[in-house]
Amino acid sequence: MADNDRAKRLKSSQDGDLSRLDSDLITQVAFFVGTSRELLDLALTCKSFGWKQSGSALNWSLAEEVARQTVCSAQHDIEGVRITLPQYVRGRTTWLSILHESEDPLKFDTLLGCGMEHENSRNAVRVTGVLAGSSGTAIASNYVMETGIHYAEFRVSRCSSVGVVRPMPNLDPARFSNESFSFFRQKYYDEFLAARTDGCGDGNVHVCRYYTNSGGMDWTNWDEDDEENVSWEGMEDCDYGDTIGMLLNVDDGTLTVYKKNRRLGVMQVGLSGSYCWHATCWCTNNAWGGSTVTIRRGEPPGA
Template sequence: MADDGNNAKRLKTSEDDRLIADLRRTITELESEIGRRRGRRDWRDDLESEIEQRCVRRVEGNHEVLPVVLEVVVAPSVDLSRIDTSIVAQITSFLGTSRELVNLALTCKSFGWRQPTSGLNWSLVEEVARQEVYSRATGTEMKSLPRYVSGTTTWLSILHRFEHLLLFDVLAGGGGIEHRNGDESRVYGTTNDYCTAVSNSNIMTTGSHFAEFEITGTPFIGVARPMPKEIFSRESFNFFNSDHFDALLAARTDRWGDGKVHACQYFCRDGGAIWTSFRGYPGYHWDRYWEGYRYEGCRTGDTIGMLLNLDEGTLTVYRNNRRLGVMKRGLSGSYCWYVRVGTDHAVAIKRGALPNAEN
């Protein structure tokens, strides 16, 4: 029996030794593998690859592949019908211009389509345009704007007109000139004597300014110094009448600057240029040989463009979007637009977009 006990002890010791040897060998292999992986720069990639492979292994005892769940991200949307119309209109009003509002209307029917559920008879964009016109236009300007007509004249078109609106707010030289239907952006001559209309409230002192004049007949079109309104009440007023020069020079301000070109006009009949310094007799100078003179006049229906560049001191003339050339140089200080019309003449004025470049 003693031998059997000793044999059992020897067997147990032998098994323990083998187990310990196996464990030591396993530890050695693991340390070697860890060292090998640490010595490689991409050992993290190996681990990540192994993890990924394990994620798609078949479940032991169940041969189904683990499901792959894809998260679908849906772009958030806003139901404008749940938002008060006045709030949306207030936010939209910060866009500012009619062109920006048109672009907004084209992006989404919630902005550009009529809103019957909100009580509006027009779209949100139309409502913003209406509010902009009423908040910015004066009573006089409102009279010069077209009226809203459903299906014909939109509030967007009215806002666009307002953004380009210039007014002849001063009529001088007697009763031979008038507005019609309350529209101060257009003047009509009624006698053979040329009378003057001035956009006296639109004073230009720096930068570039472009105006377009749609003509009937052969008026004069140009720029002149802004004046106190009482001067325009003088009989037979004309910027080129030497009888008025003393009064005109007495109205001089520091805003005129040092320039000597106090009025300059284009004659639509023959394309000539005329300018004055308000001194001497006759006190004006004809220039029939400026670079844009073509020995040709303008016709009813033509549009004359005037580009006043006060950074360069130039006045450039366009006819029907065709650049004629620089009519006068040496302009500086403050100016405003004006026209002179005779019988059967008419002129409509509006702001125009600056030409792309002066060639």
């Protein structure tokens, strides 16, 4: 009976009768509309939802208000992850677009170095052949893993690496836009350390990555004690298009690697504090055009 009442009230508002526009209606719309795409379709097909409400207290459409309240209610929280979404609508950023971001928050949102660009979507990045030997790095900086167990899959090419890095919201991408970028460039270590967030933890593993060409592991504490291309039990290299899975257990401080759903082993121990996923791509020559990496959330094989 209650669902029938909701349907009648929703239908009356679709017909243009907004006399019953109250706070309860927002909840009812959210009840019937499950995703940002469904809400957008509703806004496009019904002017009562898609147009700014004249004579009401809203500064935007009813669809935008539903999206705003859905985002602010944090219905898309992921356990152990701090997700940073835009707090305000400005320019082309709408509450509908912010809601869409919240539904699939794991994206490469920070690009560092020359030649780095998104390919098709923010889930995929590539480094273009602007300079042979150049490299660029992408970070999922708005997806900060603080506690618990987290798994991501990377579709990789040769001449790329994937791994974890400290959150660095104070790092300015424009600072590195005209040069090849690497977390292992010692002249920037002081800048990296200064750009970290509070609460990163006391561990000394600030960056750790799996290198696709050799299967080796690199890590650094942004001091003199870098360890690069380290052999580890289970290491294997990759071919173009292989899927590499990474399981970060923040509580145990381990980073485990999978290749095509097969567990290779624990690549690194001693991780502590918060981390973001990152990927680095190299360009071996101008003719080839560079390497690519795609990221997505997933479930560990056998979970």
